[in-house]
Amino acid sequence: xxxxGEVGMAAVSVSVTVRVRWCxxxxxxxxxxRFSVNALFGDWGFGNRTRNSLQQQFTxxxxxxxxxxxSVVSSISDVASSEWDACALDATGxxxxxxFLSHAFLSTLEHSASxxxxxxxxxxxxxxxxxxxxxxxxxxxxxxxxKTHSYGEFVFDHSWANAYHSYGYNYxxxxxxxxxxxxxxxxxxxxxxxxFKHQVFDIIVSAMKELAxxxxxxxxxxxxxxxxxxxxxxxxxxxxRIGMQYHWKNRNYKKLLLFYVGSFDxxxxxxxxxxxxxxxQERKKIxxxxxxxxxxxxxxxxxxxxxxxxxFYRNTTDNKxxxxxxxxxxxxxxxxKMGDNVLLVVAEEGDELVAGALNLIGGDTLxxxxxxxxxxxxxxxxxxxxxxxxxxxxxxxxxxxxxxAGAQGEHKIQRGYLPVTTYSCHYLxxxxxxxxxxxxxxxxxxxxxxxxxxxxxxxPFKEGIL
Numbered sequence: 001x002x003x004x005g006e007v008g009m010a011a012v013s014v015s016v017t018v019r020v021r022w023c024x025x026x027x028x029x030x031x032x033x034r035f036s037v038n039a040l041f042g043d044w045g046f047g048n049r050t051r052n053s054l055q056q057q058f059t060x061x062x063x064x065x066x067x068x069x070x071s072v073v074s075s076i077s078d079v080a081s082s083e084w085d086a087c088a089l090d091a092t093g094x095x096x097x098x099x100f101l102s103h104a105f106l107s108t109l110e111h112s113a114s115x116x117x118x119x120x121x122x123x124x125x126x127x128x129x130x131x132x133x134x135x136x137x138x139x140x141x142x143x144x145x146x147k148t149h150s151y152g153e154f155v156f157d158h159s160w161a162n163a164y165h166s167y168g169y170n171y172x173x174x175x176x177x178x179x180x181x182x183x184x185x186x187x188x189x190x191x192x193x194x195x196f197k198h199q200v201f202d203i204i205v206s207a208m209k210e211l212a213x214x215x216x217x218x219x220x221x222x223x224x225x226x227x228x229x230x231x232x233x234x235x236x237x238x239x240x241r242i243g244m245q246y247h248w249k250n251r252n253y254k255k256l257l258l259f260y261v262g263s264f265d266x267x268x269x270x271x272x273x274x275x276x277x278x279x280x281q282e283r284k285k286i287x288x289x290x291x292x293x294x295x296x297x298x299x300x301x302x303x304x305x306x307x308x309x310x311x312f313y314r315n316t317t318d319n320k321x322x323x324x325x326x327x328x329x330x331x332x333x334x335x336x337k338m339g340d341n342v343l344l345v346v347a348e349e350g351d352e353l354v355a356g357a358l359n360l361i362g363g364d365t366l367x368x369x370x371x372x373x374x375x376x377x378x379x380x381x382x383x384x385x386x387x388x389x390x391x392x393x394x395x396x397x398x399x400x401x402x403x404x405a406g407a408q409g410e411h412k413i414q415r416g417y418l419p420v421t422t423y424s425c426h427y428l429x430x431x432x433x434x435x436x437x438x439x440x441x442x443x444x445x446x447x448x449x450x451x452x453x454x455x456x457x458x459x460p461f462k463e464g465i466l
Contacts, residue, residue, distance in 0.1 A: 054124055054146065054215050058207040062199060067131040068139070070207040072124050076107050076143075079127055083138040087190040097363035098186040100179045104337040105360075106143055112330035115145070115152075115180040119325065122146040124175065126208065128200055139192045140200050144208070147176045152325055154183035154407050155223045155243060155424045160437060164218060169430075175212050175220040181325050183245065183407045184367055185422055188225045205236050213429055220427040230423035238425035239434065241441050242448050246417035248388075248403040251465070253396045263396045264389075267416065275414050275460040282381040283389060289379055292348045293386070295394055297361075298340040305344060306331040308353040312372025326370075331358075345390045347373075347382055354379065357386040359394070365402040366395045388415045414460050419452045 058070040073079060081103035088101040099105055108114075115121035126142035149172065150157050164171035177188045189204050191197040212220040222233060234240040251270065253263045268276045286293065296305065310328045317324045335342055343366070347355040355373035359366055371387050373379065391403045405417050413419070426441075428434040459466070 054211060056211055056214070058203075058210065060203050062196060066196065068128055068200060068203050069131060070126060070128045070204060072144075072211070073127055075123055076103060076110055076125055079103070079125065079138070079141060081107070084141050084190075087138065087141045087192055090193040091187040091190040092363070095363045096365075098184070099338060099341045099360040099362055099367070100182050100184050101143070101186055101190065102338075105334070106179070108330060108333045108337055109180055112327045112333055114326045114330045120148040120151070121180055122148075122173075126204060128204055130194070130196075130200075137192075139194055139197070140204055141190050142177055142188060142204060142208070143179060144175060144177045145180065146173050148172050151323060152181040153178060153221075153223055155221070155241065157221070157426075160219075160433075163436070164433065169218070171218045174218055175208065176223065177208070177221065177225075178223040182369075183224055183422070184404060185224045185226060187229055188222050189229065201232070202236075205233065209237075209427060212427065218429060218433075221424065222426075223424040225423055225425060227421075227423055230425055233425040238427045239438050239441055240445075241424045241426060242445050243407075243422040243424065244419045244448055244452055245407055245422050246405050246409060246412040247420050248392055248395070248405065248417045250395055250399075250401050254399075264393050267392060267396070270462060270465045271416065271460050272462055275416075279389070279415060282384050285381040286347075286379075286385050289382075290349060291354070291379060291382065293390055294346050294348065295390060296344045296346060297342065301335050301342065301344050303332065305346065305353065305356070306335055309344065309346075309356045309358065309372065312356050312374065313370055314372070315375045316370070316372040343394060345386050345394075347379070347386055355382055355386055357390065359391060361398065361400070364400055365404055366391055366398070366400050368403065368405045384411075384415060388412065388417065392416065410455075413455060416460060418459055418466075419455045421448075421452065 054072060056072055060068045060070075062068065076084065084103040084106075088103075089097065092098050092101065109121075110116055110123060113119070115123070122145060124144045124146050126140070126144050127138060128140040129136050130139045147153075150161060153176065161171035179186075189201055191200055194200070208220055211217075222229075222238065225233065230240060251267075253266050268279060271279070307328070310331055313326065313331075314324055316322070338360070341361050343359040343361055345357040345359065346353055353374075354377060355371075357371045358369040360369060361367075368387055368391055371383060373382065388403075388405065391405070394400075395403045403417070405412050426437070428437060456466070
């Protein structure tokens with residue numbers, strides 16, 4: 001479970017310094033392109049002016065005379081939801097539906113003024129169309145943003161920005177392919193399942209690189225892509241980076257016919273005795289405090305629930321010195337648009353809502369999203385119950401394979417959530433900065449891999465379970 005504020009990698013302090021190893025600077029060398037480029041720059045400039053928008057179109061002709069056009073749109077509303085979602089569903093497969101890649105979720109971020117120009121997230125989504133025999137079909141889309149800061153990404157590059165600044169160069173704006181405020185792994189280049197999808201992938205990558213280069217941006221970043229996409233982008237010149245999250249895996253725990261409590265006990269029986277005892281003690285504290293836990297979906301979630309949850313969310317961000325990126329309208333629109341894909345865990349004391357945890361349901365995964373409680377209130381173990389134990393019970397009940405509890409928090413390990421590798425890719429235009437950052441990433445990756453191994457070796461489960 002994570003909030004909008006950003007902190008470092010929890011269980012481990014990965015400390016690697018970016019060292020820029022030169023005294024003279026030279027401008028980056030342009031690379032040749034096979035595309036025809038038409039660029040229209042809106043309110044674009046330097047100095048005190050703000051870079052607002054990039055509008056470019058690229059065309060490419062395949063061997064069978066099919067023309068692929070790649071363009072930039074300034075709002076996801078410029079793409080029909082049916083076309084966007086068809087790309088997203090083909091990219092993940094129906095069994096692995098990722099709600100964060102849906103038109104509903106991404107448009108909610110924009111319509112609620114959460115990820116917009118005023119907050120430093122300027123939509124520049126990529127749309128690829130195939131024009132053949134008078135047909136003009138969308139064959140790929142990419143969630144892409146022009147960023148004026150590095151917040152809400154959960155992959156930290158502030159030291160890179162500082163290095164650029166120390167040499168008098170601008171790191172911002174930069175291009176970022178991601179889901180705003182959402183460290184959830186999934187494909188970023190969302191391809192329809194066509195016979196030429198691999199060619200479309202190559203075209204889009206080249207177009208995004210060209211967009212960054214011709215627009216004089218410092219860099220292009222793809223965060224939390226799938227592992228397969230990460231490998232493919234690395235082959236195309238992106239610098240690979242890895243990180244770490246904590247996920248729970250369903251080891252064939254099944255919902256019983258009448259009750260699902262027993263299946264949670266099956267999960268506990270796979271854990272070491274001390275961890276099992278601790279979890280049971282934490283869960284007993286909930287009833288001892290006269291708290292009632294409920295899991296609400298779809299129509300069960302009313303406006304009053306969202307209003308309460310927004311206050312919980314603001315309490316979390318205020319206490320952690322984070323920024324409340326999401327607006328009240330975001331939560332109301334999310335519930336209206338995404339229906340049964342939303343799971344809201346709430347804690348009630350009498351008739352009063354005192355805490356909540358927001359989750360989204362995917363094809364085979366429950367995604368923990370946000371948590372919060374009533375201001376100036378403290379309920380021992382409620383955070384663990386609402387965020388982790390209720391999520392596990394829900395995943396077992398819904399026969400889901402995984403619970404993604406998000407970034408941060410070594411405390412998740414003793415509650416059954418183990419570290420997994422996450423991925424990002426970074427394309428930097430300047431070759432000298434690129435070399436320095438590449439060296440940093442190699443050293444950082446060695447430390448992350450070591451930490452993941454150590455945490456697995458000392459995990460909470462009995463020997464032979466994993």
